[in-house]
Amino acid sequence: MDERNGSPLGHKIMIMNVDYIYEFNLKGCTPHHRRYYKTKINDMNTKKGFSTSRAPRMSDAFPQCVIADSFIFLSGMAGLDPTTGQVVSPDFEEQVRQSFKNIEIVLREAGSGLSKILKTTIFMVSGNDFSVINKVYKEFFPEDAPARSVPQVMPFPAGILVSIECIALT
Numbered sequence: 001m002d003e004r005n006g007s008p009l010g011h012k013i014m015i016m017n018v019d020y021i022y023e024f025n026l027k028g029c030t031p032h033h034r035r036y037y038k039t040k041i042n043d044m045n046t047k048k049g050f051s052t053s054r055a056p057r058m059s060d061a062f063p064q065c066v067i068a069d070s071f072i073f074l075s076g077m078a079g080l081d082p083t084t085g086q087v088v089s090p091d092f093e094e095q096v097r098q099s100f101k102n103i104e105i106v107l108r109e110a111g112s113g114l115s116k117i118l119k120t121t122i123f124m125v126s127g128n129d130f131s132v133i134n135k136v137y138k139e140f141f142p143e144d145a146p147a148r149s150v151p152q153v154m155p156f157p158a159g160i161l162v163s164i165e166c167i168a169l170t
Contacts, residue, residue, distance in 0.1 A: 076163035
């Protein structure tokens with residue numbers, strides 16, 4: 001629930017630009033009466049990097065996520081085994097599934113969860129794997145799936161076929 005107006009999050013739109021975050025309450029309002037809240041990004045009170053040893057890190061140069069006020073910006077997560085740090089399998093579907101498991105671990109450790117994801121960006125090496133992504137996406141988000149972008153990218157090192165980043169609420 002949104003503590004400002006008591007509406008379920010499904011009835012809000014958030015738009016971010018360079019200077020502001022706009023939150024629109026859409027429930028029960030006619031278009032010209034919709035309320036919105038404007039937060040200047042520079043006025044955000046906190047910003048901190050967060051990492052957990054329970055999920056693999058892509059690099060020590062940056063955190064697994066950054067928490068800024070009520071948002072979590074998760075760095076790209078690959079299908080790496082949390083124990084060994086190696087790719088779980090050369091199979092694309094297994095890598096996608098493990099990527100989401102790793103995301104779930106980091107979000108849980110940061111005080112959030114999969115249900116609070118607003119948007120994912122899935123970077124994949126092959127442009128022919130949308131059906132696999134859709135299948136695994138439905139496993140992790142059976143209802144109320146977050147927004148999603150899926151660009152095709154140049155190959156990653158070490159046999160990584162997919163990397164997933166997301167924005168979530170705390």
